[in-house]
Amino acid sequence: MTGALSYRPSASPLHAARATVGACWALSLTIAVVVIDHPLVLVSIGVACLTASFAVGVGRQVARALRVALAIGVPLVIINVLVSREGLTVFARLGNLGPFGQGDLTVESLVYGLVIALKVSIVILVCALGSLAVDPDELLSACRRISFRSALTTSLTLRMVPLLAVDAQNLAQAQRTRPDAATMGSLRRRALLLAASVGGALDRALDVAATLELRGFATAGRVRRRRRPLSRHDLAFAGSAAGVLVLTLAVRLSRAAAFHAYPLLRVSTSTATLGFCVAIAAVALAPFLSRRGIEPR
Amino acid sequence: MSAAPILSFDEVSYRYPGAEEAALQRVCLEMQEGEVCLLAGLSGGGKSTLLRAACGLVPHFHGGTFAGRVTVCGRDTREHGPAQLGAHTAVLFQDPETQLVMSSVRAELALALESRGQSPDVVARGVEEVALAIGVDHLLHRRTAELSGGEKQRVALAAALAGRPRIVLLDEPTSQLDPVAGEELFGLLRRLNQEWETSILIAEHRLERCLHLADRVVAMANGCVAHDGAPVSFLSWAGEHAEHLQTPAARLLQLSGVDAPPPTGVRQARSSLRARGLLPEDGSLAAPGPASPKGRRALAGLATRRLQRGPEPALRMRGVWHELKDGPAILRGVDLTLAGGEVVALMGANGAGKSTLLRHAAGLLEPTRGKVGSAGRVALLLQNPGDYFLHERVELEASTAAIERAGLAAMTQRNPRDLSGGERQRLALAIVTDSQQPPAVLALDEPTRGMDRGAKAALAQDLRCRAHQGMAVIVATHDPEFAAACAQRAVLLAGGSVIADASCAELLSGGWYFATETARILGGHGGALLPQQGAQAIADLAGVRSAA
Numbered sequence: 048m049t050g051a052l053s054y055r056p057s058a059s060p061l062h063a064a065r066a067t068v069g070a071c072w073a074l075s076l077t078i079a080v081v082v083i084d085h086p087l088v089l090v091s092i093g094v095a096c097l098t099a100s101f102a103v104g105v106g107r108q109v110a111r112a113l114r115v116a117l118a119i120g121v122p123l124v125i126i127n128v129l130v131s132r133e134g135l136t137v138f139a140r141l142g143n144l145g146p147f148g149q150g151d152l153t154v155e156s157l158v159y160g161l162v163i164a165l166k167v168s169i170v171i172l173v174c175a176l177g178s179l180a181v182d183p184d185e186l187l188s189a190c191r192r193i194s195f196r197s198a199l200t201t202s203l204t205l206r207m208v209p210l211l212a213v214d215a216q217n218l219a220q221a222q223r224t225r226p227d228a229a230t231m232g233s234l235r236r237r238a239l240l241l242a243a244s245v246g247g248a249l250d251r252a253l254d255v256a257a258t259l260e261l262r263g264f265a266t267a268g269r270v271r272r273r274r275r276p277l278s279r280h281d282l283a284f285a286g287s288a289a290g291v292l293v294l295t296l297a298v299r300l301s302r303a304a305a306f307h308a309y310p311l312l313r314v315s316t317s318t319a320t321l322g323f324c325v326a327i328a329a330v331a332l333a334p335f336l337s338r339r340g341i342e343p344r
Numbered sequence: 345m346s347a348a349p350i351l352s353f354d355e356v357s358y359r360y361p362g363a364e365e366a367a368l369q370r371v372c373l374e375m376q377e378g379e380v381c382l383l384a385g386l387s388g389g390g391k392s393t394l395l396r397a398a399c400g401l402v403p404h405f406h407g408g409t410f411a412g413r414v415t416v417c418g419r420d421t422r423e424h425g426p427a428q429l430g431a432h433t434a435v436l437f438q439d440p441e442t443q444l445v446m447s448s449v450r451a452e453l454a455l456a457l458e459s460r461g462q463s464p465d466v467v468a469r470g471v472e473e474v475a476l477a478i479g480v481d482h483l484l485h486r487r488t489a490e491l492s493g494g495e496k497q498r499v500a501l502a503a504a505l506a507g508r509p510r511i512v513l514l515d516e517p518t519s520q521l522d523p524v525a526g527e528e529l530f531g532l533l534r535r536l537n538q539e540w541e542t543s544i545l546i547a548e549h550r551l552e553r554c555l556h557l558a559d560r561v562v563a564m565a566n567g568c569v570a571h572d573g574a575p576v577s578f579l580s581w582a583g584e585h586a587e588h589l590q591t592p593a594a595r596l597l598q599l600s601g602v603d604a605p606p607p608t609g610v611r612q613a614r615s616s617l618r619a620r621g622l623l624p625e626d627g628s629l630a631a632p633g634p635a636s637p638k639g640r641r642a643l644a645g646l647a648t649r650r651l652q653r654g655p656e657p658a659l660r661m662r663g664v665w666h667e668l669k670d671g672p673a674i675l676r677g678v679d680l681t682l683a684g685g686e687v688v689a690l691m692g693a694n695g696a697g698k699s700t701l702l703r704h705a706a707g708l709l710e711p712t713r714g715k716v717g718s719a720g721r722v723a724l725l726l727q728n729p730g731d732y733f734l735h736e737r738v739e740l741e742a743s744t745a746a747i748e749r750a751g752l753a754a755m756t757q758r759n760p761r762d763l764s765g766g767e768r769q770r771l772a773l774a775i776v777t778d779s780q781q782p783p784a785v786l787a788l789d790e791p792t793r794g795m796d797r798g799a800k801a802a803l804a805q806d807l808r809c810r811a812h813q814g815m816a817v818i819v820a821t822h823d824p825e826f827a828a829a830c831a832q833r834a835v836l837l838a839g840g841s842v843i844a845d846a847s848c849a850e851l852l853s854g855g856w857y858f859a860t861e862t863a864r865i866l867g868g869h870g871g872a873l874l875p876q877q878g879a880q881a882i883a884d885l886a887g888v889r890s891a892a
Contacts, residue, residue, distance in 0.1 A: 184446055224708065260427055266428060
């Protein structure tokens, strides 16, 4: 059993790049989303992320993550509209709300709420793409050079969580086949099942600890770095990440893609803004054009 | 002067923390470089503890009271812990799931080398070398969670061997594998021993599968070495002192009164019988059933049709499909009918759909197409008996009558998780069958995993007894000897379909992998599956020939 957003090996340029570079690429997109407020630029990054997901072969899984984004985004919009006292264009008046003052809902707070929701949604998409396409073992292997035990513990967790989920599933199935399952109270059964699951997890943990001991965990020292030549995909994604960061800085510093929500909405829709939108999406997606040297999976 | 032993036990005694009895008692044992040594014995005899002592887990990991001296590759285990000894020893336990700690195969193979501070170049080379040597190079890019049981066990072995150890310790490594994967693993061990002179110490219940590999057999009983000698000497000893440790081939020749050294495999047994004119003339391996697909389908439907004409069946499956939402079909139109009082063995390779079929029978899964009906409750015993235990004491798990019937009346105050493998299985069986109205069907999924021959014989007897009382029993198993001992009928699954459905005598006497050792020796003659039946067939043959 694998989790919905756990790593899926595939023959794609992002999979072919080393994990640290893939993670940096995803991080550059996340930074762009956090720094930039202009909705059009954000939409272009979101579209680029979805396109990349389909290019990598995990489009459906990433699209499913949109449900989570929606579940988080909608409350964010509602809360911002209700809480924000800024903005001049009132579209509904809720009257006097006592200690909270006048309950005037503004178009500006609604739009800014939508922008926040859009940012959160795109970050979720980028994280989903990263976890599906960047090899966690390789990434943690790199982290082991910094802290061997912390990285190994994380690796173990990644391995054990699905395994314990399977154990819990088997346990639940076994309990369903007990003749006394129907007579036992639901709450009591759940409590007993939880205790049994924890007991099973401890048994597993002991066995895994024995294996780790035999693999030399107790004598583990610092892992040395292995020098590998940079592949074309490493270079392409590293270049793309750098390009995205440069463009992000440019968007932030220039007035071409200006966006102000309060007190009145001001959204730049100049040619330069559109140019930024196209450029940032193109730079983010450029590494996916080359499929040379990718091992079939 | 002989070279220093690679492994030596000198008067070793050991008691687990809180245990009343010692797990090892004054054990003395020596193993030379390149030797293959087989550990035999009933469950609880001390085999696993001996292996754990050899790799340093006893006493460093488990604690307890330890006396004597164990030396591995010249290192005293009292002074060197498992992590240090791990550079010289490879250990493989029963459950491959708990021996894989990383998410990808490549990372798994690299872990032991990285832990020992090897340079990246050495790690990279070590991973490639061991992957090629063990034949898992094609799995290097795979996720460990996606591997089959056999693949996981091979990867676990490769990970243990990555540091080029001089001795490999294996604790029932094939108990979770199907016969095909088990044979592959033994083939691999033979290569390791032949090509790299790796010493191998292996504990195994089904001796007939690996006796041919062994230079020596050490029999353990109650924590002591009961016998230590060559395979033939061990079989002679087992014939006199430990019937449950005898292989079917040795038992067959003993029961037949053949005056020859006990055979260590099928070839020797056939040769002994042939030399005495006791091998059936058509003793070549029989072809497995009708050759044509039409014939196979006819055979598959025969038993089902026979039952359909009779009284109301205990279990009826009609065109059952199980298709995963985003994946393949696990069951493909399975038709199966079970009558009350019948014991059916469900066989097939790992992934054939046996467990899924049993879950459908018990109503844990709903077919995506087709129907499942039963005459009453279907009790299901899943692979891990521990999954059924909810309480801290045995007496709370089932009624007193059920516990007494399981032979656990003396253990009511014990924690179910502290019972031995066979006792846990009996308690789980008592739990699932403990109701006012006895179940119409009892389904068991791989109940003999890790069981010794004695416990298997007791379980087979119990299942026959339940069937005699009118219960229909269906048992998924990889063990042809157990199937032959308890079932009248066998159903062979492959790729989610029933490919053969016939009497055990028919199905298990003519197969290649799905055949008992007796059937392979006698070439399926007279449908003899067990040593007793084989001895009878040989006696009949001898009678006919002497009369002629």
